[in-house]
Amino acid sequence: MPAKTEDLASTLETLRGDYRTLVERLEANEREFQRLGRAVFRVEEEERRRLARELHDGLGQNLTALKHRLSLLASQLGDTRPDLQPEIDASLALCTQGLADTRELSRLLRPQVLDDLGLEAALDWLARTLGNPAGLAIQISAHPLPSLEPDLQTLVFRLAQEALANVLRHAGASQAIVSVRVRAGLLRLTVWDDGPGFDVAAALEKSRRGDSTGLGGMKDRVALYGGRLLLESGKDGTRLEAVVPIPGEAGILAP
Numbered sequence: 001m002p003a004k005t006e007d008l009a010s011t012l013e014t015l016r017g018d019y020r021t022l023v024e025r026l027e028a029n030e031r032e033f034q035r036l037g038r039a040v041f042r043v044e045e046e047e048r049r050r051l052a053r054e055l056h057d058g059l060g061q062n063l064t065a066l067k068h069r070l071s072l073l074a075s076q077l078g079d080t081r082p083d084l085q086p087e088i089d090a091s092l093a094l095c096t097q098g099l100a101d102t103r104e105l106s107r108l109l110r111p112q113v114l115d116d117l118g119l120e121a122a123l124d125w126l127a128r129t130l131g132n133p134a135g136l137a138i139q140i141s142a143h144p145l146p147s148l149e150p151d152l153q154t155l156v157f158r159l160a161q162e163a164l165a166n167v168l169r170h171a172g173a174s175q176a177i178v179s180v181r182v183r184a185g186l187l188r189l190t191v192w193d194d195g196p197g198f199d200v201a202a203a204l205e206k207s208r209r210g211d212s213t214g215l216g217g218m219k220d221r222v223a224l225y226g227g228r229l230l231l232e233s234g235k236d237g238t239r240l241e242a243v244v245p246i247p248g249e250a251g252i253l254a255p
């Protein structure tokens, strides 16, 4: 090989090596960024768990005790002060409402059922809690799932929670279906609603501008797990799909 060609070949080889090193470094940085991002969410979930427990065991227990004392007071007064009865009844009703609100807030912060019984049970609970009061029929199709690591269960639960909150707030739908499937090393969550649809590009733009946090937050959270979020909307409804590779399995996302 002539000297000039040899020089060129060796320069090219050096450049290729530098490029490989750069790509490896970028990949390592991205992995580190994802690891840190997941850790932030783990801390946030832990804090929500603590707050949920405190609400339930602290404020919740105090309200229960207050309700009990009021009932006791009412029965001690008996028929001696009928004029106080309406006030006592109103106070008892306030306690009951306060207790119900505290329990609901505690569960929405971090439902105990997710830690105790797992994702399927937590999704069933979410569907009942969000769907029933709003008259929205939410169907959950998540059986049977292999055992998934807690972080992934939390991820799916939070995505379903935000997607269903969007259905309730914006879709004008009468039914929704949440499906979770695991196949070929990929976990796939789909949330479909039968609303009239919306302008996805405009909504994503709104989220990019920082005018909303739901869709952008879901996208970011999925990306931290190396996954992807897709949104399709039209006259047949809206379909949100999150696909995430299961760690340690060979699931590959299509480009």
Ligand SMILES: Nc1ncnc2c1ncn2[C@@H]1O[C@H](COP(=O)(O)OP(=O)(O)OP(=O)(O)O)[C@@H](O)[C@H]1O
Pocket: 166, 167, 169, 170, 171, 172, 193, 195, 197, 198, 203, 204, 206, 207, 211, 212, 213, 214, 215, 216, 238
């Ligand atoms: N299932 C849906 N059906 C109809 N419109 C939707 C649906 N999901 C999202 N949207 C539209 O996309 C917009 C952005 O959603 P996003 O969740 O980011 O924000 P948001 O729900 O308005 O506020 P938040 O930050 O509290 O979630 C919504 O304002 C709504 O117009």
Ligand SMILES: [Mg+2]
Pocket: 162, 165, 166, 213, 214, 215
């Ligand atoms: Mg939202």
